[in-house]
Amino acid sequence: MTTSQIAFLKGHGTENDFVIVPDPDNAVALPAPVVARLCDRRAGIGGDGLLHVVRSAAHPEARDMADEAEWFMDYRNADGSIAEMCGNGVRVFARYLQRSGSVEDGDVAVATRGGVKKVHLAKNGDITVSMGRAELPAAGVTVTVGDRSWDARNVNMGNPHAVAFVDDLAHAGDLLSEPSFGPAAVYPDGVNIEFVVDRGPRHVAMRVHERGSGETRSCGTGACAVAVAAARRDAADPALTGTPVTYTVDLPGGTLVITEHPHGEIEMTGPAVIVAEGTIDPAWIETLNG
Numbered sequence: 001m002t003t004s005q006i007a008f009l010k011g012h013g014t015e016n017d018f019v020i021v022p023d024p025d026n027a028v029a030l031p032a033p034v035v036a037r038l039c040d041r042r043a044g045i046g047g048d049g050l051l052h053v054v055r056s057a058a059h060p061e062a063r064d065m066a067d068e069a070e071w072f073m074d075y076r077n078a079d080g081s082i083a084e085m086c087g088n089g090v091r092v093f094a095r096y097l098q099r100s101g102s103v104e105d106g107d108v109a110v111a112t113r114g115g116v117k118k119v120h121l122a123k124n125g126d127i128t129v130s131m132g133r134a135e136l137p138a139a140g141v142t143v144t145v146g147d148r149s150w151d152a153r154n155v156n157m158g159n160p161h162a163v164a165f166v167d168d169l170a171h172a173g174d175l176l177s178e179p180s181f182g183p184a185a186v187y188p189d190g191v192n193i194e195f196v197v198d199r200g201p202r203h204v205a206m207r208v209h210e211r212g213s214g215e216t217r218s219c220g221t222g223a224c225a226v227a228v229a230a231a232r233r234d235a236a237d238p239a240l241t242g243t244p245v246t247y248t249v250d251l252p253g254g255t256l257v258i259t260e261h262p263h264g265e266i267e268m269t270g271p272a273v274i275v276a277e278g279t280i281d282p283a284w285i286e287t288l289n290g
Contacts, residue, residue: 004282005279005280005282006021006028006279006280006282006285007021007022007277007278007279007280008020008021008022008038008045008277008278008279008280009022009096009099009274009276009277009278010045010046010047010274010275010276010277011051011092011095011096011272011273011274011275012088012092012217012253012272012273012275013088013089013091013092013127013218013220013270013271013272013273014088014217014218014251014253014254014255014256014270014271015217015218015251015252015253015254016048016086016088016089016216016217016218016219016220016253017046017047017048017217018047018048018049018050018051018088018089018092019038019039019044019045019046019047019049019050019051020050020051020053020092020093020096020274021038021050021051021052021053022053022096022100023052023053023054024053024054024055024058025054025055025058026054026055026058026059028052029289030050030052030076031080031289032076032079032080032081033080033288034080034285034288034289035050035076035078035079035080036078036079036080037288038050038280039076039078039079039080045280047078048078048210048213048216048217049075049076049077049078049083049086049089049213050075050076050078051073051074051075051089051092051093051096052073052074052075052076053071053073053074053093053096053097054071054072054074055070055071055072056069056070056071056072056111057070059072059074061074061113062074062111065111065115065116066111068109068111068116069109069110069111069116070102070109071093071097071102071108071110071111072110072111072112073086073089073090073093073110073111073112075089075112075113077210077211077212077213078212078213078214079212079213081212082113083113083159083211083212084112084113084114084158084159085112085113085114085117085157085158085159085221086159086219086220086221087129087131087157087219087220087221087222087223087224087268088218088219088220088270088272089220090110090112090117090119090129090220091119091127091129091220091268091270091271091272092272092273092274093110094108094110094119094121094127094129094272095121095127095272095273095274096274097110098121099274103121104121105121105122105123106120106121107119107120107121108120108121112158113158114132114157114158114159115132115158117129117130117131117132118130125271126269126270126271127269127270127271127272128267128268128269129220129267129268129269130265130266130267131157131158131220131221131224131265131266131267131268132157132158132265132266133264133265133266134155134156134157134224134225134228134260134264134266135155135156136153136154136155136156136228136232137154137156137186138154139154139183139186140154140186141154141162141181141182141183141186141187141191142181142182143162143164143179143180143181143193143195144179144180144181144182145171145172145173145179145180146173148171150164150165150166151164152164152181152193153225153228153229153232153233154186155225155228155229157221157222157224157225157228157266158221159192159221160187160189160190160191160192161191161192161193161194161221161222161225162181162187162191162192162193162194163194163196163225163226163229164193164194164195164196165196165197165198165229165230165233166195166196166197167197168197169195169197169205169206169207171195172195172207172209174215175207175209175214175215176214176215178190178193178209178211178214179193179209181193189211190211190212191211192208192209192210192211192219192221192222192225193208193209194206194207194208194219194222194225194226195207195208196226196229196230199248199250202230202234202245202246202247202248203247203248203250204226204227204230204247204248204249204250205249205250205251206222206223206226206249206250206251207251207252208222208251210222216253217251217252217253217254218251218252218253218254218256219251220256220268220270223249223251223256223258223268224258224266224268226247226249226258227245227247227249227258227260227266228260228266230247231245231247231260238260238261238262238264239262239263239264241262242262243262244259244260244261244262245259245260246258246259246260254270254271255270256268256269256270257269257270
């Protein structure tokens with residue numbers, strides 16, 4: 001039985017919340033069942049996902065990024081599955097690095113499975129993440145809830161999204177189960193599905209069902225995908241207009257500001273908060289490892 005204490009913190013970005021496990025040397029085993037139990041809101045700590053904080057040089061998936069970014073965000077969904085990226089997670093990850101003294105205000109690079117992300121920690125507390133470019137696959141997709149169906153915009157932000165513009169966010173249903181989408185072959189590894197309504201000029205609101213997590217209070221990559229889809233719908237593609245476009249995106253857990261530049265780079269700005277820290281009972285972890 002292990003007797004080593006495993007530290008954890010809890011944080012959130014616009015109420016998209018995460019269990020944070022600092023592990024610079026990649027020494028903590030986190031198989032999917034353990035991650036799922038840690039993220040369980042009744043039997044564990046609770047979170048929409050888990051941020052495993054590892055030095056890039058110590059992780060086989062990030063070693064080739066170590067020259068660009070010292071730290072790797074080994075992100076896991078709440079069910080324990082591995083995900084490429086999490087926009088809110090990157091902000092919380094950066095906030096943890098700042099809190100631990102690993103970085104200071106200003107610019108920091110974070111390695112993710114979706115590539116190296118540039119992060120800026122402003123003195124006013126906001127965190128801006130350079131999220132890279134959106135890809136807009138040509139394949140069409142339809143999203144269905146009950147007897148309603150919508151044509152959705154296929155957007156990839158390092159992870160896949162289907163963005164549906166609806167008349168009322170209530171039309172998304174309870175989002176306790178994943179909405180239907182098709183054709184299934186468009187998203188062989190599943191998809192994050194956003195439902196969006198207009199609130200005003202360059203101002204939208206959304207709900208999201210995240211693959212592996214269910215409905216969450218916020219999704220950073222989803223907010224970026226929504227802003228990109230809205231800009232194309234509104235004939236405001238920065239690559240065509242030559243002018244950056246900014247959308248305010250309201251989520252159940254707060255507000256994010258998304259800017260897309262003419263060269264394609266997308267920036268996401270919002271808060272990130274660390275709310276608690278402690279240690280995980282090693283005997284409990286041992287029972288989960290069987």
